[in-house]
Amino acid sequence: MEPGGNASAAIAIRVAYATREEQVIVELSVPDGTTIQEAIQRSGILNRYPDIDLRRQGVGIFGEARTLDYCPRTGDRIEIYRPLVLDPKEARRKRKKSI
Secondary structure, eight states: OOTTOOTTOEEEEEEEEEOSSOEEEEEEEEETTOOHHHHHHHHTHHHHOTTOOTTTSOEEETTEEEOTTOOOOTTOEEEEOOOOSSOHHHHHHHHHHHO
């Protein structure tokens, strides 16, 4: 360990996931240097929602996309994004046709 370093430093984060019916936010204390993927696994959300596929779904922090190997900082909210049901361009076309 480096002089003055703290190998047991922990950070407080939240992991959020929302379905159409509910929103879940799990508060965690994890070691500094934990990746987004590790934090999501520790949160238990993958057990609660086994249909989540982190290889296909996006993740981010406060609405900004991040990779699974990104290390969050204290206070960050990790968000797991649902897959799009309809391409946004196609949705706009359909709305425009119905006007």
